[in-house]
Amino acid sequence: xxxxxPDLGYLYWRWKPNQCNIxxxxxxxxxxxxxxxxLAFVGDSLARNQVESLLCMLxxxxxxxxVYSYKLPSDVNxxxxxxxxxxxxxxxxxxxxxxxFLARGIEATRAQDxxxxxxxxxxxxxxxxxxxxxxxxxxxxxxxxxxxxxxxxNSTLGCYSCTGQNYTQVRIHDFFGKILKTALxxxxxxxxxxxxxxxxxxxxYEGEWDNFGTCLKTQPFEEGEKQLEGIEAEMRRIELEExxxxxxxxxxxxxxxxxxxxxxxxxxxxxxxxxxxxxVAHPFAKGVKRKVKNDCVHWCxxxxxxxxxxxxxxxxxxLENI
Numbered sequence: 001x002x003x004x005x006p007d008l009g010y011l012y013w014r015w016k017p018n019q020c021n022i023x024x025x026x027x028x029x030x031x032x033x034x035x036x037x038x039l040a041f042v043g044d045s046l047a048r049n050q051v052e053s054l055l056c057m058l059x060x061x062x063x064x065x066x067v068y069s070y071k072l073p074s075d076v077n078x079x080x081x082x083x084x085x086x087x088x089x090x091x092x093x094x095x096x097x098x099x100x101f102l103a104r105g106i107e108a109t110r111a112q113d114x115x116x117x118x119x120x121x122x123x124x125x126x127x128x129x130x131x132x133x134x135x136x137x138x139x140x141x142x143x144x145x146x147x148x149x150x151x152x153x154n155s156t157l158g159c160y161s162c163t164g165q166n167y168t169q170v171r172i173h174d175f176f177g178k179i180l181k182t183a184l185x186x187x188x189x190x191x192x193x194x195x196x197x198x199x200x201x202x203x204x205y206e207g208e209w210d211n212f213g214t215c216l217k218t219q220p221f222e223e224g225e226k227q228l229e230g231i232e233a234e235m236r237r238i239e240l241e242e243x244x245x246x247x248x249x250x251x252x253x254x255x256x257x258x259x260x261x262x263x264x265x266x267x268x269x270x271x272x273x274x275x276x277x278x279x280v281a282h283p284f285a286k287g288v289k290r291k292v293k294n295d296c297v298h299w300c301x302x303x304x305x306x307x308x309x310x311x312x313x314x315x316x317x318x319l320e321n322i
Contacts, residue, residue: 003275010273010300015269025310026313031089031092035092038093038134041137042136043100044098044100045142057306065087066083068082081096084096097125101144103121103179114147114149115146116151119179135195138198141200141235144160144172149162157175177238180197188250199236212291220269221268226268226271262311
């Protein structure tokens, strides 16, 4: 709104499942449930987007303090940071760990136009803090659609979408599930940590994301108008399978809860909920119809992302009864 988006309909749509109602987010209840605990979001910029939504809603009843912030080196093409906030009213820490692959990885740079992902080791930037965490929300996947070179130990396994390189071409499906399994196994074996996996969040580019693709729609899809298929459906399927397998393993390690935050379908329907050209302030100022870069991946706040946190709280309530 502050950047000049003229329509406001995206503020008022809410997800309504067929057989139940999603309760409105109750910030006091959320804070009470996590009193004296540490909630960590691990993943990519969609994880950060969810944290930002959560902080806004919690701030309506409690003051937060930014107690830690670390920015990645300037030669990396990402602006996200590692951050931690503290809510003194409930002795609650909320952290964001930037880890787009969960595994150890080196993101692409201008000098190297593909990422390097090492399947034999998880990213120590979040794993090293596991003994301090009570609940982890994992949200990742979009970076697997970028050109990436995969390694296991000293062996090069292949490359996804690396043009002009003499590597075996691989499918992301071959490694995405293996990395999630490794991460869930590590969390479960650490003991005492509950984990929730947010499923893959679709984008809505009309055209190519890196060639002025747009998302100008102001209405959600009608039921049946847009089907869950292709890479979105496949990534979600893999995540659901790994969570179900992790639930079975978790039973061997005591009262460890593993659950899924299934947001793929509800997000698929909300083509209207992205910042679009309004990722920057007043992109069409003075009537100039110039081409501007659209953001058709992340979600407006307030907007669809808030529903993710409504469902997150509902899951937390149900986990308490397991």
